[in-house]
Structure formats: C-alpha cells, structure tokens
Amino acid sequence: MAQVTINEGVLWVDGEAYPLRNISHVGQRRLAVDKGAAWRTFILRTIVWLILGGIFAAVVGTVGTIILLVVEALLVWRLVSALQKPPVYGLVLHTAGTQREAVWSTQQEEIQHLVLEITKAIGNPDIAQTVINIAHAVQGDVINQYGSGSIGKARHSGSGNIGGS
DSSP states (O other), rough: EEEEEEEEEEETTTEEEEEEGGGEEEEEEEEEEEHHHHHHHHEEEEEHHHHHHHHHHHHHHHHHHHHHHHHHHHHHHHHHHHTTOOOOOEEEEEETOOOOEEEEOHHHHHHHHHHHHHHHHHHHHHHHOEEETTTOOOOOEOOOEEEEOOOOOEEOOOOOOEEEE
C-alpha cells in the first residue's frame, strides 16, 4: 500500500515531496503485457524445443520423451502466466521539465481519483490536508521498451521515479 498526502502546498508520495506549484502536468500511464510478443516468443521457443527435444528424445528414449513433455508444459505455463498479468496504471507528474512516475496501481480508478485530487489541490493549494491510500499499489520491476530494441530494465518501488539498471 502506498500513501499520498497533500498538505501545505506539497504533494507527498511516501518519502518523495513534490511542491504543487512546480507540477505542470498530472496524468496517468497504462502498461500492459504485449500479448503478440508473448505469443511470438512462445512459438519460437516451442519450435526450437520440439526440434532439439525431439532429437534428444529419439536418442535417450523414454526419459527423453518425459523431459520433452515437461519442458513443453513449462513453456505453456510461462505463456499463460504472461497473458494473465493485469495492466498497471501509473500516476505521471511533470515537474520542472521532467516526467516522473510517482505511483503504480493495478486499479485504474485509484489513479484516476489521485489525478483528480492532485488537480484540485493545484487549483486550490490552501485546502485542508488530504490523505489518499493506494490499496493496490504495485512494487517490483517495470520494463519499458520502445521500438524494436530494449532500453534496459527499470526498478520501481511503487513510489518515486523509476531508476534504471
């Protein structure tokens, strides 16, 4: 769970502070599994494995056939688990020319509510303290890929900006 607080003209996302007067844009981002890429990877790996595993099974015999089936079941399991991942939604803040993804959630409604509350606070910075709990906050790795090449792996704790690795 992540906690967002708006108090005395400052937006606090866990330990990160964003002065409301420095926020130029508030929005949201949606990240979803690329199902086409998941299917392509599965098909490619299955073809390669059926060729190599078929040769292995022919040479080794029954044990090779069992290994062939177990590995193919693992490939199917990985495909199904990739296809079942829900999309995640992020709060995007533009401050001083930079874009930051402050909070991620599996529930779009939480992020939409957060965008609305922050927008209200920017328009009226003297409002009373507001505390918003994000019950479905996401923590873990977020990987962004643009175009055909990977730009690397990014780590995200559920609050603050993404740090590359």
